Amino acid sequence: MDTSVPSVAERRVHVVPLGRERDRIVEPLRRHGADVAYLLVDAPDREGARGDVDFDAAGASDPADTRVDHDRLVEYQRDAWASVAEFAAVRPVPVALADVYDVLGVTTTVAAHHRAGEDDGDRLFGNVSTGPRIAAVGVALACMIVGARPYSVEPERHRHDLREEPLTEGVERTVDLPIYPMDAPTTDQVAVLGRLHERSEEHLATDKWNLIEWARERDLPFLREAGESRTAKYRALETHVLSPLRERSYVELEDIGRSDTVRLTETGRRVFFAFKHKIDGR
Template sequence: MAGMEKVVHIIPLGHEYDRAVKPFEDSNADRVYILTRWRDPSAAVKMVDDQRYYANKVRDTLRKKDIDVKCEPVNLFDFLEVTKSISRIIIKEKAEGNRIRMNMSAAGRLTSVAATLVGMHHDVQVYYVRADGYPDDPDERKKHGLSVCDSNEITYLTNLKFDMPDPIGMNILVFLCEKGRKVSTRDLLEKLNELQVDGFQELFYDNINLSDDDKRKDRNKELVSRRIRQSRQLMKLNKTILEKLEKSGYIRREKIGRNVYVSITDTGTYVAYLSGLVD
């Protein structure tokens, strides 16, 4: 039925099988995203082959349950890439009105941390599949993956609330992240103008097309007026947006000559990637 809520699971997957499929013994899903590193030419061949084996094994098992399975190639050792990939999936699925669940236990520790943070930030249900034991030989490992999960015991995590920037601040962080360099306050004013943020729908620069001698007085008057309005815009930018971001440790400001330049910090970069808006 069109518009009906779907249940969607996201599974960053390492060399696991039981931890990925056990939750579907007691409940079902409409769609599952498997995040894998099975198409990474920079990774060791053995690692990619093993990853492909478990991804295919999990995919085939879930498809037999009539679940729509999508395999997304992701470098699971890159924290920011994992963060970005999961965030974009969540935003897409939420926009369609679907309910999302995150399995944070079927990959390595770094990936699990990223998955948990992303899931909590976007307020989706994050869960952990408990291991009852570990394989003793290669055949057992091929059957179960790195963990044996006989009991199918699942722990649901309580989401923490993070103090994140408002939408305007987040857009500024994404802009800085994508630029990858210091930008001037004029660049930021132009970005706010592009976003049509209240108070920045019109920008006021010194270049005024009133050059005739008869209009010199009017030109000077207009120039003063524009400089006053530009000064107010800069004050609003600094007081209502940049000071908040700097206080939270997301950006740094630096005065070079007469100009102020703004750059994103490592913390700000993580927050930008959490937004799911970074290309």
């Protein structure tokens, strides 16, 4: 999880399905200084369109004034709610946790309400471990769409030995999941990530001109229309490769002397291996 210090006006806002959990809901919020926690409370027959959020009701100080049925929660769910309320603002929202579109819509609506991802907005996180699998998919997809941070919470132990008993039994139904195009890196960007990975494995620094010369030798498309001007080549590298990679925190630049050293981040390394198939065989 991103634990960097927020700005003075920025708040840490978490979206957390209130599933059959207690510690995996409460402890990440406590440890990482959550300011606001939206607890997604299961309401299969809730009123309203999918994705709707009544923010006035969610912010009510008395649970009876919210749109969720507090009395229907089991004891450890009520305890989780009360525990989080000791250090963060709890905002319960009724959601059909078995409806991926409802979970996705509620999460993106919360993101928009808090202007998540904007310069003057709050920082949004989504817990993908505390509800049913469908809810996890909805929260994760929403985080990817709005640029928020999904996180997973591993338990210290399970209630029974998974080597002896499966986690579940039987099948009630299968559910089609939504498909959203992801903003994958281009082939040129993957190739440059690979070059940076290769150089870092050899403990070698890499500057922009090194990348340009290497790309020229391999006739990478982003340089083909740049011409012979050195300035144009730098501009093409920045526009088509480095700027998009920096925006996604896949690479970092460091000024050393008269050159910019380009470094691969750990995220960039993982992305390279995830999309390495784009350049295999080239």
